[in-house]
Amino acid sequence: MSIDTIRIRGARTHNLRNVDIDIPRNRLVVITGVSGSGKSSLAFDTLLAEARRQYIDSLSVYARQFFEQLERPDVDRIDGLQPAVAVDQRQGTHSPRSTVGTVTEAYDFLRLLYARAGDLTCAACGAAISQQSPEEVRQVIEQLPPATKAMLLAPLVRGRRGKHAEAIEQVRKAGLVRVRIDGETYPIEDAPELEPRKNHTIEAVVDRIVLREGVEPRLAESVRLALRHGDGVLVLAYQTPDDKAAGGWKERVFNTRYACADCGTGVAEIEPRTFSFNTPYGACPECDGLGAVEARGDVYPCEACGGSRLRPEARACRVAGRGIDEIVRMPVVDALEFFRELDPPEDRRPIAEPIVREIVRRLEFLVRAGVGYLSLDRGADTLSGGELQRVRLASAIGSGLVGVMYLLDEPSVGLHPADNDRLLAALRDLQAEGNSVIVVEHDEAMMRAADWLIDVGPGAGARGGAIVAEGTPEQVTGCEASVTGAYLSGRRRVWDAEKGDASEAAPAVAWLELSGATLHNLREVDLAVPLGKLTCVTGVSGSGKSSLVIETLAAALARRLHGATQRGGPYRGIKGLGAVDRAVVVDQSAIGRSPRSNPATFVGAFDEIRKVFAKTKIARQRGWKAGRFSFNTKGGRCEACQGQGATRLEMNFLPDLFVPCEVCRGARFERSTLAVRFHGKNIADVLNLCIDDAAALFENVAPVHRLIAPLVDVGLGYLRLGQPSNTLSGGEAQRVKLAGELGATSSNTNAGHTFYILDEPTTGLHAEDIRRLIGVLRKLVDAGNTVLVIEHHTGVMQASDWLIDMGPGGGAAGGRIVAAGTPIEVARCPESITAKWLQEPS
Numbered sequence: 090m091s092i093d094t095i096r097i098r099g100a101r102t103h104n105l106r107n108v109d110i111d112i113p114r115n116r117l118v119v120i121t122g123v124s125g126s127g128k129s130s131l132a133f134d135t136l137l138a139e140a141r142r143q144y145i146d147s148l149s150v151y152a153r154q155f156f157e158q159l160e161r162p163d164v165d166r167i168d169g170l171q172p173a174v175a176v177d178q179r180q181g182t183h184s185p186r187s188t189v190g191t192v193t194e195a196y197d198f199l200r201l202l203y204a205r206a207g208d209l210t211c212a213a214c215g216a217a218i219s220q221q222s223p224e225e226v227r228q229v230i231e232q233l234p235p236a237t238k239a240m241l242l243a244p245l246v247r248g249r250r251g252k253h254a255e256a257i258e259q260v261r262k263a264g265l266v267r268v269r270i271d272g273e274t275y276p277i278e279d280a281p282e283l284e285p286r287k288n289h290t291i292e293a294v295v296d297r298i299v300l301r302e303g304v305e306p307r308l309a310e311s312v313r314l315a316l317r318h319g320d321g322v323l324v325l326a327y328q329t330p331d332d333k334a335a336g337g338w339k340e341r342v343f344n345t346r347y348a349c350a351d352c353g354t355g356v357a358e359i360e361p362r363t364f365s366f367n368t369p370y371g372a373c374p375e376c377d378g379l380g381a382v383e384a385r386g387d388v389y390p391c392e393a394c395g396g397s398r399l400r401p402e403a404r405a406c407r408v409a410g411r412g413i414d415e416i417v418r419m420p421v422v423d424a425l426e427f428f429r430e431l432d433p434p435e436d437r438r439p440i441a442e443p444i445v446r447e448i449v450r451r452l453e454f455l456v457r458a459g460v461g462y463l464s465l466d467r468g469a470d471t472l473s474g475g476e477l478q479r480v481r482l483a484s485a486i487g488s489g490l491v492g493v494m495y496l497l498d499e500p501s502v503g504l505h506p507a508d509n510d511r512l513l514a515a516l517r518d519l520q521a522e523g524n525s526v527i528v529v530e531h532d533e534a535m536m537r538a539a540d541w542l543i544d545v546g547p548g549a550g551a552r553g554g555a556i557v558a559e560g561t562p563e564q565v566t567g568c569e570a571s572v573t574g575a576y577l578s579g580r581r582r583v584w585d586a587e588k589g590d591a592s593e594a595a596p597a598v599a600w601l602e603l604s605g606a607t608l609h610n611l612r613e614v615d616l617a618v619p620l621g622k623l624t625c626v627t628g629v630s631g632s633g634k635s636s637l638v639i640e641t642l643a644a645a646l647a648r649r650l651h652g653a654t655q656r657g658g659p660y661r662g663i664k665g666l667g668a669v670d671r672a673v674v675v676d677q678s679a680i681g682r683s684p685r686s687n688p689a690t691f692v693g694a695f696d697e698i699r700k701v702f703a704k705t706k707i708a709r710q711r712g713w714k715a716g717r718f719s720f721n722t723k724g725g726r727c728e729a730c731q732g733q734g735a736t737r738l739e740m741n742f743l744p745d746l747f748v749p750c751e752v753c754r755g756a757r758f759e760r761s762t763l764a765v766r767f768h769g770k771n772i773a774d775v776l777n778l779c780i781d782d783a784a785a786l787f788e789n790v791a792p793v794h795r796l797i798a799p800l801v802d803v804g805l806g807y808l809r810l811g812q813p814s815n816t817l818s819g820g821e822a823q824r825v826k827l828a829g830e831l832g833a834t835s836s837n838t839n840a841g842h843t844f845y846i847l848d849e850p851t852t853g854l855h856a857e858d859i860r861r862l863i864g865v866l867r868k869l870v871d872a873g874n875t876v877l878v879i880e881h882h883t884g885v886m887q888a889s890d891w892l893i894d895m896g897p898g899g900g901a902a903g904g905r906i907v908a909a910g911t912p913i914e915v916a917r918c919p920e921s922i923t924a925k926w927l928q929e930p931s
């Protein structure tokens with residue numbers, strides 16, 4: 090029994106209500122429920138947290154000291170846990186050196202392939218590289234014109250840290266009298282002290298010679314000696330009479346193992362590190378392996394390496410005629426094609442084939458995960474959260490681990506329904522290899538395809554936290570009590586077609602038109618958005634939606650309407666701005682980093698609430714104004730914690746700990762202020778109310794209610810009014826912003842003519858939440874505003890007045906508007922991939 094299931098008993102993390110549940114192991118399990126119902130509390134804060142804690146507990150005392158102490162989640166016991174791997178969208182800091190290739194390890198195998206089975210060509214003249222004997226080295230040197238000054242050097246340290254003192258000692262011991270450090274020659278006794286943490290190049294000067302006509306008797310011996318000290322590599326620094334006139338020295342490398350048959354130039358030894366832009370062995374020396382250089386605040390692609398980050402020798406190595414830099418620039422789909430067709434020469438096949446298999450495996454998964462349009466050199470820091478998660482998933486599959494519990498947070502984010510099937514197949518593979526795959530997800534297709542479905546709810550916050558239904562998708566679909574089941578069965582819909590096709594509303598009278606957009610893959614796109622309508626931009630992942638809407642249109646509006654200085658994507662022209670007063674991007678970024686901001690302060694309700702407290706009898710008697718009830722200014726707040734409610738304890742070696750303030754016990758206000766009550770609640774009590782309850786409390790105080798009600802409308806009634814902003818999820822932050830806009834709209838000061846842009850607002854939302862969200866968007870439109878959303882949810886598409894479908898594919902196969910029109914018109918468009926999904930009810 091315990092072998093087949095993960096048994097959770099008495100889980101009480103956050104809002105979970107003493108949950109007992111058995112989750113089948115080695116299956117594809119989907120956890121669903123409305124936003125705030127407790128899905129993450131169950132999957133991440135209970136299961137994952139306990140798996141990590143048990144893992145650390147199992148380590149030796151010595152190993153344990155390197156981990157932070159993990160708190161035990163609030164659960165009685167969990168049996169049958171497996172080692173856990175979380176593949177989420179947020180975690181992990183990615184340096185500018187992380188790329189799709191390095192994250193998936195595909196690049197590690199590419200390096201190995203090039204080092205073991207690549208053809209070397211000469212970086213200088215393109216000819217093939219072969220071995221070179223000391224005799225040949227001598228002959229090449231002797232061909233230099235008479236009167237050339239030559240220095241024969243043995244390289245000891247090539248542009249790296251450490252080993253400097255040893256190298257200089259080696260020169261001394263060899264009885265040589267000069268050493269060259271970073272291109273400067275010194276008598277050995279005058280060699281400078283070197284900083285061991287800095288990169289230096291150190292060469293032993295084996296001989297200095299002025300060449301004469303014909304055979305130079307000393308040369309043969311000096312070449313031999315230099316090659317011996319240089320481990321087969323000799324650097325020749327020379328100055329011909331012509332060079333001297335030009336005032337310079339030249340350098341040439343000889344290598345008894347690899348050298349150009351044509352010009353005799355040697356190359357340093359080829360090894361996997363030669364292809365690593367994270368080490369001095371492979372990094373382009375001009376840009377230090379970053380692929381870009383900074384000048385006067387702007388960033389330009391590095392000219393020396395063409396943005397490839399690699400030194401010329403690495404780029405000169407070829408497999409089937411292609412350099413590693415060319416491979417990583419291709420879209421993954423094309424690279425996959427290349428490796429599938431690759432037919433290595435007979436003698437290299439035993440080495441190449443197993444490596445190619447690993448590369449193909451990883452590329453295949455990237456394609457299956459729906460990100461085959463990305464290239465391996467794409468910086469991880471330029472990927473969206475969903476893309477990064479799918480790239481990580483590719484590396485998880487590539488790792489071939491079994492018996493692992495994978496936890497994923499909405500992997501369908503950003504995926505067009507057309508890409509979803511492939512993602513599902515990939516998750517299936519991961520499971521079929523012998524792993525538990527547990528996914529927090531709202532996508533219907535994913536739910537239907539699961540082996541086991543868990544519906545958490547029924548509501549959010551205190552009204553959630555229970556298991557409403559569990560079982561096969563069929564069982565949950567049939568469950569009357571489950572909202573999820575209601576949607577799965579079609580008993581409930583996010584958008585009722587009976588309400589009328591949105592597109593039958595009055596046609597738009599004015600349009601905003603942007604022409605000639607060309608950023609990234611956009612091909613001279615002309616975009617027309619009807620004003621005063623709800624418009625939805627769709628298209629498969631990578632088709633160019635963000636490039637067009639966020640990076641070009643939103644940036645143009647910010648510049649033209651609000652004087653923003655940042656330049657967006659290029660375009661030819663923009664028309665129709667006269668009918669737009671302001672543009673607002675309602676994204677998922679945090680609403681405030683400070684724990685002092687919260688939903689009440691953000692929507693402005695807290696100011697009004699403080700006025701309510703200032704009007705109470707006691708406040709008036711004591712002469713207290715609204716400021717008395719602020720935790721940001723002196724007066725009413727607790728000074729011990731300066732109104733934070735908590736004090737920070739700095740822990741050596743551990744993250745700072747926040748402990749409730751000893752004086753106010755977390756209330757944030759001083760005692761006499763807390764004596765002031767409104768309907769029995771003091772200001773701290775009010776901040777602790779959930780928004781639903783706060784809306785009820787202030788039902789008859791119009792200025793407060795007007796601002797709080799939109800928070801309920803957007804489905805955030807379960808949040809605490811004073812919940813610190815830094816604890817809100819991206820989706821919650823986005824909806825708080827929307828609520829702020831709704832509140833402002835209702836105040837008349839701000840009615841109509843705003844252009845709202847939202848990027849995937851349904852992220853993290855259950856069908857029931859989406860139903861609410863659509864209502865909110867339509868409300869904004871009814872008030873005379875324009876709403877433009879990037880969205881994949883078919884319900885949102887159907888609820889829109891106008892659809893713009895981009896594609897047809899991702900990357901180079903996209904970048905065009907394939908269809909534009911009412912949802913009904915687009916559904917009839919044969920070229921639109923989206924059309925197929927529009928015909929299905931949602």
Ligand code: ADP
Nearest residue numbers: 103104123124125126127128129130131550551
């Ligand atoms: P879901 O994943 O279903 O959206 P969560 O598990 O994130 O829901 O949240 C369930 C409830 O627990 C919500 O009321 C939320 O506000 C609360 N909650 C989430 N994280 C925390 C936290 N770190 N501290 C206190 N309450 C939390």
Ligand code: ADP
Nearest residue numbers: 471609610629630631632633634635636900901
């Ligand atoms: P969508 O929003 O439809 O998923 P994007 O606009 O993000 O599509 O991407 C369109 C194309 O532009 C893709 O090929 C993507 O890889 C490329 N792209 C997006 N952002 C960048 C970037 N910062 N650097 C290089 N290419 C990018």
Ligand code: ZN
Nearest residue numbers: 727730750753
């Ligand atoms: Zn305090």
